[in-house]
Amino acid sequence: MRFFLPLSVALLLWLPGGGLVAQDTTHRGVTIGLTYDPASRPGIAILPITGSAGDSIRAIIQRDFDYSDRFTIVPLDASDPSTFRGKTPGADLNYPLFARLGAAAIVQATVGDGSIHVALHDVAKGSVINVVDFPLAGRANTRDWRMSVHGVSDEVERWITGLKGIAQTRIAFVAGQRIHLIDSDGTDDEVTSVTGSAMSPSWNASGTQLAYTTFGTTSRVMVLDLRTGHSRVLHNATPSHANLTPVFSPDGSSIVYSHADDEGSDLFLVTTDDASPARRISVGRGTDNVQPSFSPDGRRLAFTSGRVGHPEVYIMDADGTNAELLTSFDFGDKNYRSDPDWSPDGRLVAFQSQFADGRFQVMTISLRDRSTKLLTSEGSNEQPSWAPDGRHLVFTSTRGGSRELWVLDTESGRLRQLSRAAGAQLPAWSSRLGSSASTNAASRQ
Amino acid sequence: MTRQHHAAGRSISIGLLATVIVLGACHKKPETAPEPVATPAATPAVDSAAIRDSIARAQAARDAALARQRAYDDSVRRANEAAASAGEQTGLRNTVTAVIHFDFDRSELRDDARSTLDAKIPVLMANPDLTIRVAGHTDERGSVEYNIALGQRRAAAAKRYLTERGVTANRVETVSFGEGRPVNEGHDEDAWGQNRRDEFEITAGGSRLNRPRT
Incomplete structure (x- = not known):
């Protein structure tokens, strides 16, 4: 070429x-x-x-x-x-x-x-x-x-x-119930100002904000502004029971998250300005529905649902209609697939699948023909998140002993360890950050 | 020892006697209940069938009520036994806070979990000011985030069981900690089995507990 x-x-x-x-x-x-x-x-x-x-x-x-x-x-x-x-x-x-x-x-x-x-x-x-x-x-x-x-x-x-690199990016992750930020080259792991039991950080498109949840007796959907270091509560994201896995819509206007109560969990949408009550968009009927991931055009969502009795990855329109099973149960040895992340080019969904030895591996599935690819095999590998180039993935792996973040080039299979923070989990790769998106939100560890 | 044997022997013989009486009564019964003769079409057979059905339903309802009463009495007995053996207050409190366990990726209550919950009901009923928090937990396997939802469902399953049996819903709060708070840090089936659980914490009204009455 x-x-x-x-x-x-x-x-x-x-x-x-x-x-x-x-x-x-x-x-x-x-x-x-x-x-x-x-x-x-x-x-x-x-x-x-x-x-x-x-x-x-x-x-x-x-x-x-x-x-x-x-x-x-x-x-x-x-x-x-x-x-x-x-x-x-x-x-x-x-x-x-x-x-x-x-x-x-x-x-x-x-x-x-x-x-x-x-x-x-x-x-x-x-x-x-x-x-x-x-x-x-x-x-x-x-x-x-x-x-x-x-x-x-x-x-x-x-x-x-002809393609911009991904060096000017950062990866948010959780270790010891604190949200960390680490540069794409593994430099400068720092802990954000967020305190409390934080989970599931995810970036807005411009890389200036992180949505996350706190869990335990007070579970909230929060938004951290990386420029000021301040977090705010989304009050309309029902402040009761468990609130999970918030993600920004690509246009930044709303956040879709999962709310779990005594009747199971469903996906809800709340506007980022928190001006109106959250709206339920999935129809789980008492099952669990978590981990939404937007398609890059914002028109569809991949998510994990237990609606057939065990977790599988589904896709649906962003308004909750036309839900369909994406990961069919006839591959993999165990009926457990979760943690979908829609690739930035829209072609693939990365997810984790359980195998006969009980461990999870990272796979991708094509939206076009549903063909799958197994990307990992050593240790247990979970929670994939795409880099903005749609070529690299960050995920957790136990291959080095403790659970750390690793980066895989899906083209060549080359792998490198990203974090050195024993127990790192729930990585989220940012979009390309301009220099202006750099932050003073974090306090040096 | 011997006294216990003796007592057991006596209750068995009473049981046998009762069975004999019931059986004897049954033997005589058929004559007093003649077979319904096929009635002419003018009198619809449907009616008598409907009557039979409603009798059967009433009977079933009464049996179910009796069974519930027996289960309740059993629970009271067990709760009282527990209270007596470990010091009444501690025993009652332990009954309320006894942990229940689950199978992998499931939130359905197992039989052992049901009987543990059954024992809590009389104590909760005898102490209307007592409020509890049910915390759902999972083992370390599977999706960290899905496990929070699963833990919530486990807590909700226990809450539903209690409220369906008379405990007021606002006395039972639920929370999920997912896989974040294991009781056993191991990585084997034994540890996982212990970690897949609901914990019950007394949040108010637990300073002086009333002993349940039959």
């Missing part, structure tokens, strides 16, 4: 003041020699970065590209950077050398005052194909600063593959 790579108008970027942001300054239409194919991982070399905290930035970007599972990192011997320079006049870099090393692209960056200047070279073409100045937030090695560096990685990835 050949890509039309977006070409930034490089000249513009050399205007005094620099400071141009990558978004909306590019247009498509220039074909370059880089070939991107989801099954191959083109080589990418990141030159040593000069300027303040350049080594940290290089390490972060290199790791981001590695974790994207779309590139092969070409290691460079940085002891003599002069060898990277072009020998013939006009040639910026020694492209034949990089070609021999297996690099298809080279990232060249310089740290300026509060910004980073990034140039991307196409090795086959022997020239620069894009140049952008990115702002860097805050002081070096703070969370905001790191998130802005992740933003650079994601944008450069888009220049090469």
Whole structure:
């Protein structure tokens, strides 16, 4: 597959003041020699970065590209950077050398005052194909600063593959009944200000808020604003019995959650402004109906229901009509399937299924033809949540001993451990976060 | 020991005697109850069938009431025995707070759970100010979130059983802790079986409990 790579108008970027942001300054239409194919991982070399905290930035970007599972990192011997320079006049870099090393692209960056200047070279073409100045937030090695560096990685990835990366994201999860936030690369696990028995965090589309529940004798649906660190109660989400698994609708206007009382549990919808009473949308007739997950267009919901006597995954229209069984009972060895998460591209639903040894494994099912794929086998693997690229999944696994969060690339099967917080559970992957979505809501552990 | 044997022997012989009397009575009965003769079509047979049905229904209702009374009396006896053996107040309190257990992924009450609940009813009836909280729990397997709903259903099952037998609904509060509060941290069937439970906590009116009366 050949890509039309977006070409930034490089000249513009050399205007005094620099400071141009990558978004909306590019247009498509220039074909370059880089070939991107989801099954191959083109080589990418990141030159040593000069300027303040350049080594940290290089390490972060290199790791981001590695974790994207779309590139092969070409290691460079940085002891003599002069060898990277072009020998013939006009040639910026020694492209034949990089070609021999297996690099298809080279990232060249310089740290300026509060910004980073990034140039991307196409090795086959022997020239620069894009140049952008990115702002860097805050002081070096703070969370905001790191998130802005992740933003650079994601944008450069888009220049090469046409698809934005997922480095500038975070994963919310629960450990010890507290809600944690961890960066997509596993850095900086921090505990939010939320106290009490918190469960089931889920993100709004812009990544500025988390909905969650408290459970026990007072069970509430809550919304945490990550910009202020304050939580508010959704009073119309019936404050009695158990309230579970809230999720934002993709347009952010409402929250669908499960309310369990003495007559079983059903899915309810409440508007995010909490202005009117919650409306019941599932018809469970005394069974359990929990764990709603919206389709990306907001028109349908996947959820777990015990309506046939054991938990299975169902889908229905967002108004509660046309409910149908999604996971048929004739696969897997045990009648227990739950924890659905609808993929961002709308094609798949990830879920957990119990097997004969009693353990759960993560599977996906296609909405189009109901074909399934078993993604895990080692230990017990549960609670999948999609990354915004619709390719990576975070889930809990006991494969390392204690229960931790792991990230799987569903294309290549590559796996990495994300959390180091014994007992981590209920992960929720954010959307792509702009630098502005970074927070001061959390207190350092 | 010997006295107990003796007492048991006597109650058996009384039982046998009673059976003989009943059997004897049965032997004589058929003559007093002639077979209904086929009546002409003018008098609809439906009527006598309907009468028979209603008699049978009344009989069944009376039997059921007797059975309920017997079960209640049994419960009272058991509750009183428990009270006597462990100190009356502690015994009564233990009866109210006795834990019940469930099968995997089920919220239906097992027979052992029903008899544990049966024992609570007389104490609850004798103490109208007594209020309780039923907390549903699950084992560690399955979906963490679904397990909260399952725990709620387990608590509700016990509440329903009690309220259907006369306990006022507003005296029984329910809550679910899902798999979050195991009593046994193990990872085997034994631990799971102990963790799949309803716990009963006295929330008010438990300082001085009345002993139930028959």
